Amino acid sequence: MGAFLNKPETKKYNENGEGNGLRYGVASMQGWRVEMEDAHHAQLTLNGTLSDWSYFAVFDGHAGARVSAHCADNLLESILQTEEFRRDDITEAIRAGFLDLDKKMRELPELSNGEEKSGSTAVCAFVSPKQIYIANCGDSRAVLARNGAPIFATRDHKPELPSEKSRIVQAGGSVMIQRVNGSLAVSRALGDYEYKKVMGRGPCEQLVSPEPEVSVHERLDSEDEFLVLACDGVWDVMSNKALCAYVHSLLQLTDDLVAITNQVIDTCLYKGSKDNMSIVLVVFPAAPKPDxxxxxxxxxxxxxxxxxxxxxxxxxxxxxxxxxxxxxxxxxxxxxxxxxxxxxxxxxxxxxxxxxxxxxxxxxxxxxxxxxxxxxxxxxxxxxxx
Structure with missing residues (x-):
């Protein structure tokens, strides 16, 4: 989990697309870590009556890549299949989808027998014509920018947060060196089932909770510039304000979102990030144009x-x-x-x-x-x- 290469692996995976009035770019890089444990999902058009909805997500795995990969492949469908989504209760549907996925994933053979102990953070966003729904579980982060500045950011779920620490202690655990039981650096995650074995407590009352925090934001077409979803390899060395200012300036130089996302993670590497890095940049019509x-x-x-x-x-x-x-x-x-x-x-x-x-x-x-x-x-x- 903490092993590093002698030199960083700087080869990048890229992806981009355009639709529903949005453009997006993706960049991910292994960096100094011995294994790439990040995953992502970007889908401009959902099926059926949701053709004008888009979905974006970043997953930051730890102790292996199995859970992050499974979440990238299955979280969207888990949310869409909930009864709450059919009732148009999107906020509750996202929450239920996270919990359902975590419950079902526990039954995968390699996870149920204890051979695989990995977990993953998850940050995702649904962009509809009128709203943006953002959910976060762990310390990956989403930031929404207007006029070159962050107007919303998800909260990182760290064990030392009072509300998180209270849950951990009530479940019989402890917070040492800002980690759950002195080991895990996040207090909410998918997977990590060795921290979810306290009898008599529900899934959201365990040492590590799979419950996301969900927020909804009305779209402002004249002001919304971009949405960034990224793992902590980016946020470790860039504040919300700094990253928004940086992306805003890069959009004034080029409309190539792959080039911009590559530039961001390269800059984070030079600033000292030692982690895997993944970023999804979603650009709205009011974003700056090359000047x-x-x-x-x-x-x-x-x-x-x-x-x-x-x-x-x-x-x-x-x-x-x-x-x-x-x-x-x-x-x-x-x-x-x-x-x-x-x-x-x-x-x-x-x-x-x-x-x-x-x-x-x-x-x-x-x-x-x-x-x-x-x-x-x-x-x-x-x-x-x-």
Whole structure:
């Protein structure tokens, strides 16, 4: 659960689509973890009379990928099949669908016999023509942005929250080092059945609860810009405000949502994220469009960074016998210059690919240009997680 690679796996899975007046992009990356345990589901059109509804979800597995994969494949149908959904009680249908899935999943052979102990967080959203229904179970998070700022964010279910800790203690457990029984870092999740064995208590009264928190938001076509669903590998190093500002700025540069989501998780990697990362970006009609002035300013910023980094490289050339941390040293000097106009929320980390390219051009004989990952802790400190 806590094992890491020597270097991050940066190959990405991407997906995108357009329909029902929405556009979406997906990016996921294994990163430093030895296994990819995230999963997701994006569906622009639901079946039958729900053809104008869309569904998006992110699942962050732990102790294995079995539960997250099963949830990605089955949560939507579990919700749609509830009696509550047929009665148009969508909020209760989502809640019932989570509980039903958790109950049925327990009977899967590899989970019922105890061989598989994995669990998964889940954050999902239904977008109808008039409303957005958002549900969260665990510490993946959804954020809705208007005018470049977050107007709603789901609550992370952490064991130290008073209401969560109270349930855990009443079920006979404890919260140590901000973990359930000193082990699990989330207080709500699907799966994790070793924490759901307290006799005489219902599914929502166990050490770990499968119950989501569900909210509904009226759509404002003139103001809704985008919805982000992402696992904690993103939120560990980006605040809600920073990520919304960053995505808003990227939408002014390109309408390629795959490029934007890739840029976000790369930036999070450079900011110090050590976890798997998955992000689903859902864009509404009022989102920013590519702007020639913003694009011009970005090109000028790139040229400024090229000039300043080249100067620093020339000044440091031949000064260091040990070049193992040369790149990080030069970047730290660049950080000190506080160059104006860096991407809001992304900062210098958003330009890491450009800086790496400039460095490799200056030192073409340095075949391992991934030196930045060897000193990631130092770079993350220099770039700053916000």
């Amino acid at each position: 020639p002035e913003a694009q011009r300013a970005d090109r000028e910023l790139d040229e400024t960074l090229r000039q300043r980094l080249t100067v620093l490289l020339e000044q440091s050339a031949g000064q260091e016998e040990d070049t193992s941390n040369h790149f990080s040293h030069v970047l730290k000097e660049l950080v000190k210059e506080k160059i104006p106009g860096l991407p809001p929320g992304g900062g210098l980390a958003a330009k890491q690919a450009l800086l790496d390219k400039i460095y490799r051009e200056f030192y073409p004989d340095h075949t391992d240009s991934s030196e930045k990952f060897d000193c990631q802790a130092e770079l993350a400190d220099a770039f700053g997680a916000n």
